[in-house]
Amino acid sequence: MKKILVIGSNGQIGTDLLSKLREIYTPEQVWASDIRVPQSDEHHFIHLDATDYESVKSALIKLEIDEVYLMAAILSGNAEKMPNKAWDINMKVLFNALELAKDGFIKKLFWPSSIAVFGPHTPRINTPQYTIMDPNTVYGISKLAGERWIEYYKNRYHIDVRSVRYPGVISWKTMPGGGTTDYAVEIFHEALLKGRYTSFLEKHTALPMMYMPDAIDATIRIMEAPVEKLRIHSSYNIAGITFTPEELANAIKAYLPEFEIDYQTDFRQAIAESWPESIDDRMAFKDWHWHHKYDLDAMVKDMLDNLSQKYHMAVSLSM
Numbered sequence: 593m594k595k596i597l598v599i600g601s602n603g604q605i606g607t608d609l610l611s612k613l614r615e616i617y618t619p620e621q622v623w624a625s626d627i628r629v630p631q632s633d634e635h636h637f638i639h640l641d642a643t644d645y646e647s648v649k650s651a652l653i654k655l656e657i658d659e660v661y662l663m664a665a666i667l668s669g670n671a672e673k674m675p676n677k678a679w680d681i682n683m684k685v686l687f688n689a690l691e692l693a694k695d696g697f698i699k700k701l702f703w704p705s706s707i708a709v710f711g712p713h714t715p716r717i718n719t720p721q722y723t724i725m726d727p728n729t730v731y732g733i734s735k736l737a738g739e740r741w742i743e744y745y746k747n748r749y750h751i752d753v754r755s756v757r758y759p760g761v762i763s764w765k766t767m768p769g770g771g772t773t774d775y776a777v778e779i780f781h782e783a784l785l786k787g788r789y790t791s792f793l794e795k796h797t798a799l800p801m802m803y804m805p806d807a808i809d810a811t812i813r814i815m816e817a818p819v820e821k822l823r824i825h826s827s828y829n830i831a832g833i834t835f836t837p838e839e840l841a842n843a844i845k846a847y848l849p850e851f852e853i854d855y856q857t858d859f860r861q862a863i864a865e866s867w868p869e870s871i872d873d874r875m876a877f878k879d880w881h882w883h884h885k886y887d888l889d890a891m892v893k894d895m896l897d898n899l900s901q902k903y904h905m906a907v908s909l910s911m
């Protein structure tokens with residue numbers, strides 16, 4: 593029976609990934625780890641600083657781990673506030689895992705890349721798998737460098753490492769930690785709690801987004817795919833929904849008619865403008881049959897349903 597470790601299990605994607613893996617596998621098979629200790633009592637949790645090679649190595653040995661999902665990273669917005677530190681952390685956690693895979697301590701590794709690998713000269717509509725990549729954020733540079741390194745380790749040392757380029761991921765369980773697409777999560781909380789939201793992105797800024805169940809499906813699907821089907825050893829484009837802050841606000845207004853939005857952009861506007869609007873993910877479909885399921889309305893409805901329950905509020909979700 594294989595054993596899995598999620599590194600960064602308290603983060604936005606880590607939280608949902610962990611619950612899904614625990615539905616699929618037995619509790620003994622799935623271990624969680626994070627640099628932050630969870631608030632509630634957590635079984636099969638190990639406190640781990642993923643930048644510390646020796647700690648990661650001893651956890652892998654002690655828990656007899658086969659597969660690792662490496663979800664620890666500093667996201668785009670936060671990385672711009674501390675460029676050197678973000679580069680250092682993002683690269684160190686990746687290199688530790690690659691070295692441990694090379695030495696046989698990890699049999700299969702998932703490492704997420706991002707739409708942030710693209711830049712101002714990348715075609716923005718239906719961005720192809722192979723295209724100009726000139727990221728101008730620290731986060732994007734670290735992800736593009738990471739993509740080159742995972743492919744290098746695969747070719748040179750024959751490790752099994754798999755990756756997708758996540759768009760902005762929307763979810764209700766855990767808040768995202770300092771990204772450019774965070775507005776699309778914050779907006780739901782504020783719509784329910786305050787009836788209004790000030791967006792830090794301008795109303796017409798379209799970005800590629802995805803609802804969490806689709807992001808988790810892509811993650812697990814690529815990890816379960818037969819290795820010989822995978823033709824891309826850097827990172828696969830995956831597409832979901834594209835919308836602007838204004839379009840998202842209108843979709844929320846369909847259920848909460850009183851909701852109001854205004855706009856006050858900050859430094860993240862420039863980051864968003866350097867990223868694609870939509871993604872061509874035909875390679876992921878061809879190689880491991882991936883396709884997103886949630887459209888804008890299904891995502892909005894499910895977000896409002898879950899968050900209104902979390903906040904003990906009654907919201908009518910029939911239109």
Ligand code: SER
Binds near residue numbers: 705
């Ligand atoms: N959601 C991420 C960010 O905004 C993109 O990978 O940084």
